[in-house]
Amino acid sequence: MSTLLLAFYFSTDARFLLARLYLEMLSEQRTQNAVRVALTNLPTGLDNTYKEVMERIYKQGTADVDLALKVLGWITYAKVPLEAKALQHAVAIQPGMMTLEDGDLTDEDDLISVCAGIVTIDRESGIVRLVHYTTQEYLEIHLKEQKVEVVRGCLTYLGLDAFREPCDSWPQWGRLKPLPVVGRLKKYPFVGYAVRYWPDHIRGELEEELKDVALYTFKERGLRYSVWQIEEGLGTRMGWGPGGDRSLLHIFAAYGLSILCRNLLDKVGGHHMYLHRILAKLMHTDSMKICGVR
Amino acid sequence: MFLLVHDVQIAFIYFNHKENHSAVDLVGSLLKQLLQQGTELSPALHDLYAKHVKRNTRPSLTEISDYLVSESRAVTKVYVVLDALDECPVDQDIKDKVLSLLQKLPSLHLLVTSRPSTNISTHFNAVQLDIRADDHDMEMFVRDRLQENRNLKRYVRQDFKEPLIHEVVRKSDGM
Numbered sequence: 001m002s003t004l005l006l007a008f009y010f011s012t013d014a015r016f017l018l019a020r021l022y023l024e025m026l027s028e029q030r031t032q033n034a035v036r037v038a039l040t041n042l043p044t045g046l047d048n049t050y051k052e053v054m055e056r057i058y059k060q061g062t063a064d065v066d067l068a069l070k071v072l073g074w075i076t077y078a079k080v081p082l083e084a085k086a087l088q089h090a091v092a093i094q095p096g097m098m099t100l101e102d103g104d105l106t107d108e109d110d111l112i113s114v115c116a117g118i119v120t121i122d123r124e125s126g127i128v129r130l131v132h133y134t135t136q137e138y139l140e141i142h143l144k145e146q147k148v149e150v151v152r153g154c155l156t157y158l159g160l161d162a163f164r165e166p167c168d169s170w171p172q173w174g175r176l177k178p179l180p181v182v183g184r185l186k187k188y189p190f191v192g193y194a195v196r197y198w199p200d201h202i203r204g205e206l207e208e209e210l211k212d213v214a215l216y217t218f219k220e221r222g223l224r225y226s227v228w229q230i231e232e233g234l235g236t237r238m239g240w241g242p243g244g245d246r247s248l249l250h251i252f253a254a255y256g257l258s259i260l261c262r263n264l265l266d267k268v269g270g271h272h273m274y275l276h277r278i279l280a281k282l283m284h285t286d287s288m289k290i291c292g293v294r
Numbered sequence: 295m296f297l298l299v300h301d302v303q304i305a306f307i308y309f310n311h312k313e314n315h316s317a318v319d320l321v322g323s324l325l326k327q328l329l330q331q332g333t334e335l336s337p338a339l340h341d342l343y344a345k346h347v348k349r350n351t352r353p354s355l356t357e358i359s360d361y362l363v364s365e366s367r368a369v370t371k372v373y374v375v376l377d378a379l380d381e382c383p384v385d386q387d388i389k390d391k392v393l394s395l396l397q398k399l400p401s402l403h404l405l406v407t408s409r410p411s412t413n414i415s416t417h418f419n420a421v422q423l424d425i426r427a428d429d430h431d432m433e434m435f436v437r438d439r440l441q442e443n444r445n446l447k448r449y450v451r452q453d454f455k456e457p458l459i460h461e462v463v464r465k466s467d468g469m
């Protein structure tokens with residue numbers, strides 16, 4: 001005999017959330033009377049409250065606004081929850097950046113505080129997240145422009161000098177020494193995410209918009225090799241292919257980035273034998289279609 | 295076959311809209327959690343493992359489901375908690391697959407928590423419990439937060455504390 005209990009949590013959590021955000025707003029006031037005034041002007045309902053929160057974010061200094069938008073963009077669009085360390089690196093990325101070191105990082109508490117109460121860190125897991133699922137829904141509508149920044153960020157990060165070459169030694173199986181790539185993943189806590197998810201972020205319409213960046217990022221053989229090493233280290237590599245020495249087309253095709261494939265093929269032209277050999281190994285029919293293979 | 299000697303076993307799935315697991319992953323996780331509470335693995339499971347290791351494949355949903363059902367027969371009570379079921383991805387019938395499997399477990403005690411949007415009545419006749427925060431709960435919450443907030447402690451005078459709590463509680467219900 002089975003028994004079942006179904007517990008519905010109604011708008012309960014939203015009510016706690018509103019109370020929290022209200023208190024956050026009140027606590028920003030700097031006189032007794034300002035608190036009184038703010039109390040009478042509290043926004044009604046979640047949507048208005050989010051609107052007010054965003055307005056308060058935009059009222060900060062330029063640097064803080066930039067930082068807050070980056071944090072919110074990354075958390076909203078990240079494919080998996082991000083740890084504070086990875087997020088610190090992600091928001092540190094600037095266009096054209098070639099190196100990233102500790103001196104470029106913002107303290108994790110500041111990442112939270114610039115977001116006016118809608119971002120929180122789980123101290124136990126180190127995961128930084130939005131306070132509520134409705135926050136996500138709101139930001140997906142109101143922070144659309146951050147979507148492209150997330151892809152740019154991934155690609156810029158992969159383009160750092162640190163990844164231009166694969167790790168020196170590639171130890172054989174059975175050695176006790178940890179793989180050098182583990183050290184790299186540790187030193188660059190965002191690179192695992194960037195390697196794993198940049199294709200998911202770019203796939204579709206953003207491929208066209210960012211094709212030059214993508215082509216430029218992966219043009220170096222050394223980088224392609226080190227990306228492969230990291231995929232190996234993460235265990236996310238696809239179970240086929242020529243190992244670390246992959247062509248650009250291989251990478252784009254393996255991840256089903258058909259628009260990038262087409263762009264690349266338009267650029268190189270000819271080389272049919274070569275392409276067919278590669279295509280024989282490809283899994284994504286999408287790329288096949290592009291190349292006219294039937 | 296009856297190698298799971300413990301009387302009571304507990305398994306847990308926490309759904310998160312950020313983590314898209316497939317039905318195989320989820321049901322596999324249930325099986326793993328239950329097996330970890332047993333003492334031994336059955337020979338049949340060893341065979342299944344050997345078969346897939348050899349071919350470098352993963353067991354299918356049906357395979358895992360069959361084992362879950364057969365292994366749980368030995369247990370007096372299986373408690374399963376599905377937390378935040380409403381955050382289960384809507385595509386690919388993941389929820390339906392997991393629920394129809396659970397339906398087959400002979401001695402299941404299931405606790406589902408969810409936003410009210412979730413409909414599982416097609417699978418189960420459930421006792422339903424609504425959880426709502428009443429004003430008293432809210433008041434305790436706000437009072438507590440007020441106590442911890444340094445800024446508010448500084449700028450909210452003792453005689454304004456109660457009106458503030460009252461107003462925040464009232465306003466928070468304006469959904």
